[in-house]
Amino acid sequence: MTNVIADGKEGPQPLNRAILDRVTRIAFVLACLLGPVCGGATTLKDVKIGIHVIDFVTNAPAGRAGIGIVYDPRIKESAEDAQLILESLSSPALHLAPGLKPLLIDVRDLDDTANLRVVMVADHMKAFYDSLAEFGRRTRTLVLSSDLDCARSGKCTVSVASAPRVEVIVSSQQAQASGIQFSEAFRMMVTEY
Amino acid sequence: MLRRNSLRTLALTGCLAGGGAVAQPLDYGQLEGLFGEPVTMSATGKPERVSETPVTMDVITQDDIRRSGARDLPTLLRRLPGVDVYQGSPGTAEVSMGGFIQVFGSRVMVLLNGRQIYLGSFGAVFWSSLPMELHEIRQIEVIRGPQSALYGFNAVDGVINIITFDPASDAPITEATGRVGNDARRDAAGSITAQLAPGVGVRVTAAGDHAHDEGGLPMPLSAVPAQDPDRKTLSLSLSAAVPGGGWAEFEASHSDISERSVVAGTTQFFQARLQTDALKADYAVDTAIGRLGASASYTLYQVPEAFNESLGDFRLHDYTADTQVYDLFKPGPNDSVRLALEGRYESMNVVNFSSGTLSGALAAGSAMWEHQFLPGLSMVNAVRYDRFQLGRSSSNLPGDIYTDKDFDRSLQGTSVNSSLIWQAGQDDTLRGSFARGLSLPSLLDLGQLALFMPQYGGNYFYGNPHLNPSAVYEERIGWDHRLRDIDALARISLYHEQTMQVIASPPLTFPTPPPPSCGAANPYACYAVGYEPGTGIVVNGVQAEIDHKSRDGLSWAVNYSWESLHPHTAENASSTVPLLQGTLPVHKVNASLGYGWGDFAADVRLFYSTSTKGVGLAGTPVPQSAIIDTKDVMIVSPHLTWSPDEKLSFDLSANNLWPYQDNLVQRNTPTYFLSVTARY
Secondary structure, three states: OOOOOOOOOOOOHHHHHHHHHHHHHHHHHHHHHHOOOOOOOOOOHHHHHHHHHHOOOOOOOOOOEEEEEEEEOOOOHHHHHHHHHHHHHHHHOOOOOOOOOEEEEEHHHHOOOOOEEEEEEEEOHHHHHHHHHHHHHHOOOEEEEEEEEHHHHHOOOOEOOOOOOOOEEHHHHHHHHHOOOOOHHHHHHHHHH | EEEEOOOHHHOOOOOOOOOOOOOOOOOHHHHHHOOOOOEEEEOOOOOOOOOHHOOOOEEEEEEHHHOOOOOOHHHHHEEEEEEEEEEEOOOOEEEOOOOOOOOOOOOOOEEEEOOOEEEEEOOOOOHHHOOOOOOHHHEEEEOOOOOOOOOOOOOOOOOEEEEOOOOOOOOOOOOOEEEEEEEOOEEEEEHHHHHHOEEEEEEEEEEEEOOOOOOOOOOOEEEEEEEOOOOOEEEEEEEEEEOEEEEEEEEEEEEEEEEEEOOOOOOOOOEEEEEEEEEEEEEEEEEEEEEEEEEEEEEEEEEEEEEEEOOOOOOOOEEEEEEEEEEEEEOOOHHHEEEEEEEEEEEEHHHHHHHHEEEEEEEEEEEEEEEEOOOOEEEEEEEEEEEEEEEEEOOOOOOOOOOOOHHHEEEEEEEEEEEEEEEOOOOOEEEEEEEEEOOOHHHHHHHHHEEEEEHHHEEEEEEOOOOOEEEEEEEEEEEEEEEEEHHHEEEEEEEEEEEEOEEEOOOOOOOOOOOOEEEEEEEHHHHHOEEEEEEEEEEEEEEEEEEEEOOOOEEEEEEEEEEEEEOOOOOOOOEOOOOOOOOEEEEEEEEEEEEEEEEEEEEEEEEEEEEEEEEEOOOOOOOEEEEEOOOOOEEEEEEEEEEEEOOOEEEEEEEEEOOOOOOOEEEOOOOOEEEEEEOO
């Protein structure tokens, strides 16, 4: 789950930036106190839940076998989290369906990638939520995150959390725009925004 | 505890119903894997996590069953708060909730994979005839309080839904168990599962149980013949993913049981052999208008051999057919709706005076609406309308005080459930609910039996076709709290339930016109015993439990329930219910302690119930119901299991370490048995 604004090439001026950083940190601490919007890296349990979610898509495009782990190599935490997700997906405990292949994808190379069934968003990627949402809609790909705010804000198709209790949030708007349908039983059991 | 008197007890033995309630094609395994906890459709008709249901529900999982040491369902159910089990003979049991034990008047709806096992024509559940073994069970869902708005008539004290593993989507069950024990117990059961094609699975299970009939007590008014409980079952379950996103299931089963059955609170007994054949088909598919489902079932139940002192030898040939359709959909992100229609037809022989058939045709429509106000705060409302058309086709033999025209009538009513659930943080859940349920008289109550009983002074016994459904109202509040420090869940619920009229058998009535043999030479023949609406009953209760489950290391649980029943006067009550006089509050406690290490696990369970008043027959020449003292009961059940590898396990179990007696006719003696299970 991410609340840190990534460094961008077109950032604010140094003084303003320092103020912004301070405000951001305060907001982050407040957000952590108020709700489950902050946290650490994506856990094995988060990944397990994410993989389960894929099973409830009723109109998955045929022939797509890739699970793209999207990250920003310029952000250390993002790269580390992507590696954790990759290791989790390779874990024998996960029982990943045969044929599904996880691969690391630099967020800037996303448009060059094809054959993705799902995009799992690594931590600290908030700055790219808009482009990820647009990618999902354009390529009809499920965008999955462990940041609950990502689906709440309509950027990710699904957000999941495993602790302290399993939560699954679906953005109806993003799912509809991406042409993704979930089973009715699944929809009955998740929170839709 | 209320134990229903009854000359209805003169009736019959064991049957397995067909009929239906909620068709439930749902991938339990996949959803449980997603949410990390059991899921259910039993609470509202929509899939939901057990922790989020608006009802007070216990779930017994397969892990619980394996650690239980139990060999039958009533033993498992007795360990839950607020569940009463009355052991009438080694092969029979009555399971009830909320303080009511009413033989042939059960108010608990029981389902097997959504198929109604509760037999509406008898008002009974014959547990030993269920065509299912404990190792096939994914979970047993036990809901407290009226649920008629979802399940229709008779789900007024609670619902028990037994869910078995799916042969296509769950891990295959391929195992065999042999069991030997005292009283010449010898049981065997085996299942084999095969994947016929991708997404298509089939499971076949066969079982046979036998033991000696022990513990029957000599009765002053009737001899008690021994009848060794014997059970044979064969079942097939086929499940398939259908192209286009659909799901289909087909079940077929046959059971053949023999048992001595003794009716609660009386000295009446009968022995019988019951054969049950059942078919069921389910189909569900996601469509543009939601998830559509349909189910149909047919159950034939036959009693080829039965004997009762009053009835003599008799036979039965009855059946039930049921069909239902539903649509489950989300009209918006915060709303879920379920609409359903059900039709059922049941038919049973009329015993004794007339040789015809009593029938009931039910039509029902229901709606459920769930609305989420805020994340964690939601409301569920449900309503159902039932119409039951009664009928009798008979030869109207002399002596029958009713004609077929008396049975040409309909019984109808509306049931309601409304509840609010609030998840206050991650560890606390609060629930509040109101329910109006309906208890329909069984066909037995309405007139399946029409007897002349020379051995009881020559009086008559009749059903009553003029009975109406009885409304049951309940208000309940509950609180669940997770104790993270000790990894335990604590729950408490308080309820107030009011039954407007309990169908009762008053001591004597004088039918008009009098029976034909009535006269100065035979004054007893002027009496008749039949069913009439009795007084109402109020029940106040508390159920509390706390448990910590662990496969390894220490596991423990304690639950406590308190129930207090007292009568209240209702309009049109023709008599008070004699059974309630002197009824005392009952305290019940269950406790368990277990430890798992390596390949071993050991558990010990205790059940204790305070002394109370029961009901028996006393007096001559016509026995009347009377209140008797029932002693307190303590049941101790130790269990040791050893699993040297995943394919083999040994279980040593005992039950009733100290014999006890909670009725006039049966002494429950200790049982010991060793089970060996091989998975292949």
